Amino acid sequence: MTNLSLESIALVTGMAAFCFLAGLILFWKMPDSPARHWLLLFGIALLPGLALLFGSRAAIEKAKSPEFCGSCHVMDPFITDLKDPKSQTLASRHYQNRYILENQCYTCHTDYTVFGPVKAKLTGLRHLWNYETRNYRIPIKHRGPYNFENCLHCHGQAKIFLEKHDADVRKQLESKAVTCLDCHAPVHPEQKSAGKK
């Protein structure tokens, strides 16, 4: 199911639920009968519940795009860098060479574990909250250590990676004695201004 169709389904069910519920309120005084009970159950709980489920899923899917990440102005330098043809950062090279086809920010910032996507979505909600309440500091920094297993998930078995990284380096990477950024930096540009916004 593509994002577009999920969004369309959410919009259609949302509008249908809204109209149905509004209509139900207009005919509020209809006589007490089993039909009224079923209408209330369908109009207040089942159809709107389903619409909200589709809606929240569609909103979360839509929020995975780099355009959405860039809609918070604090992310401007990172999004500009992604599209800058002169940039040599890891993020821009991955983006411009289409190493990752879509949802580039989300793909690198989500752990490949069972709860990785859930954790990423909760982190996203925290970012939304902090942005709206202006509770953040510039420069924006990655919270906690980055999980470099995310890089190895794609690169780990690549021919060029195996050729250029001998067994010793691979062992050090797996044991986290060294990280990818020890040799391949920077990943994003530096954010210049400082202070609390």
Next chain:
Amino acid sequence: MRVKTTPLKVSAGLMLTALALMLLCLTWFSPRTMALFLGLGLLCGGLSILLFLLYVIADLHSRRIL
């Protein structure tokens, strides 16, 4: 004795608010509308379903079914 319909009216109102916030979020997608929907909208939706369930239980109880 019939149960008061006030919780049912509040439940319907809360659900209408939740749906309106969802439609607003999907139509004008931005961090602000998304925060509004996922924060306030889903809270309204959850409360609405809870109130509806309480109304149903009270109604069934008044009819001596529960």
